[in-house]
Amino acid sequence: MYNQPMLKDDALKGKTIVVTGGGTGLGKAMGTYFLKLGANLVITSRKLEVLQKTADEMATETGGQVLAVQCDVRDYEQVENVLAKTIEKFGKVDGLLNNAAGNFISPTERLSANAFSSIIDIVLKGTVNCTLAFGKHWIASKQPATVLNIVTTYAFTGSAYVVPSACAKGGVLAMTRSLAVEWGKYGIRTNAIAPGPFPTKGAWDRLLPGDLAEKFDFKNRVPLKRVGDNQELANLAAFLISDFSSYINGEVITIDGGEWLQGAGQMNGLEAIPSEMWDMLEQMTRSAKGS
Ligand code: HXC
Ligand code: NAP
Numbered sequence: 001m002y003n004q005p006m007l008k009d010d011a012l013k014g015k016t017i018v019v020t021g022g023g024t025g026l027g028k029a030m031g032t033y034f035l036k037l038g039a040n041l042v043i044t045s046r047k048l049e050v051l052q053k054t055a056d057e058m059a060t061e062t063g064g065q066v067l068a069v070q071c072d073v074r075d076y077e078q079v080e081n082v083l084a085k086t087i088e089k090f091g092k093v094d095g096l097l098n099n100a101a102g103n104f105i106s107p108t109e110r111l112s113a114n115a116f117s118s119i120i121d122i123v124l125k126g127t128v129n130c131t132l133a134f135g136k137h138w139i140a141s142k143q144p145a146t147v148l149n150i151v152t153t154y155a156f157t158g159s160a161y162v163v164p165s166a167c168a169k170g171g172v173l174a175m176t177r178s179l180a181v182e183w184g185k186y187g188i189r190t191n192a193i194a195p196g197p198f199p200t201k202g203a204w205d206r207l208l209p210g211d212l213a214e215k216f217d218f219k220n221r222v223p224l225k226r227v228g229d230n231q232e233l234a235n236l237a238a239f240l241i242s243d244f245s246s247y248i249n250g251e252v253i254t255i256d257g258g259e260w261l262q263g264a265g266q267m268n269g270l271e272a273i274p275s276e277m278w279d280m281l282e283q284m285t286r287s288a289k290g291s
Helices: 025-036 048-062 076-090 113-140 163-182 201-207 230-241 259-264 268-272 275-287
Strands: 016-020 040-045 066-070 095-098 145-150 188-195 252-255
Touching: 016 025, 016 076, 016 113, 025 040, 025 048, 025 095, 025 201, 025 230, 040 048, 040 076, 048 066, 066 076, 076 113, 095 113, 095 230, 113 145, 113 163, 113 188, 145 163, 145 230, 163 188, 163 252, 188 230, 230 252, 259 268
Parallel strands: 016 040, 016 095, 040 066, 095 145, 145 188, 188 252
Antiparallel strands: none
């Protein structure tokens, strides 16, 4: 059931939505669902060939209209070009999904200054560039709109070995909450999704290379004992970018099967205790009364 489409067929009819990093992985999955719900779609990233192939696949699968525009989100002029091409093709733009990201695991002391900056530039600066260019346009043209940012759960917990990404995603979360207030008066809603593990080639090649995927099998970290399905993320994203979520602003919604909380609760490790031991443990804790 969780991998079934959730919203009614025309939930995004007449909307134009731009998805950064829309040629692969989760961006592709969310974009495909937006099209199925009647949206016009613009996908962007650095690799035009990948984008074009995805756009063709998406159009064949959904019958919707997809425009592929090459754009490195680190470059503000390229972002402005995406905006211009979108208006030229579809007349207006209603939603921006900031999904593009860069990441890899490394002990922080092994990173060069440039390695650290390259992640901050894609994730934080890239999201800022897109949000700023689109926001200026929406405010000037008095167009209500929605920004949806893909962060991670370590945007609020922090995480070792992905420190540049944690810093950048934390910054994106701060921007989400700040602009929700500042731009609410213009009819611009700003929200975020914090996904737990959703296996994609892009993420798994950089976070779990080689046999790390078996050693650190993510589903063992999740109380529900499974990883996420792309459609359940797409369902949440479509809801947050649609008018059905019109009163949700400045929110970050976690979709991780309870993963981050399992890591956080002090006594959660007791999960490892076999059930037959609990009778004995109960006797011991009861006998501690009065001691
Ligand atoms: C140490 C590294 C490195 C590594 C690159 N660098 N990889 N340092 N360990 N594994 C250094 C380089 O030596 C260089 O520094 C600097 O980083 C920039 O590298 P470039 O290759 O020139 O950068 P660029 O071509 O811009 O590529 C960016 C990239 C790459 C991030 C390095 O992996 C990329 O294109 N990624 C896009 C897709 C992606 O990452 N997807 C995963 C998102 S997953 P020097 O000093 O040598 O010049 C995600 C999941 C979150 O965010 C949570 C999941 C549970
Ligand atoms: P992915 O397939 O690698 O997606 C990342 C996308 O970003 C790629 O399409 C890439 O395309 C694009 N990109 C990278 N640098 C760019 C740049 N400078 N300019 C424009 N586009 C750029 O990985 P994914 O797993 O789907 O990740 C999607 C989002 O989900 C990311 O924000 C990630 O942090 C987040 N997330 C993923 C997981 C997970 O478990 N998969 C968990 C939490 C959060 P090009 O290389 O063509 O530019």
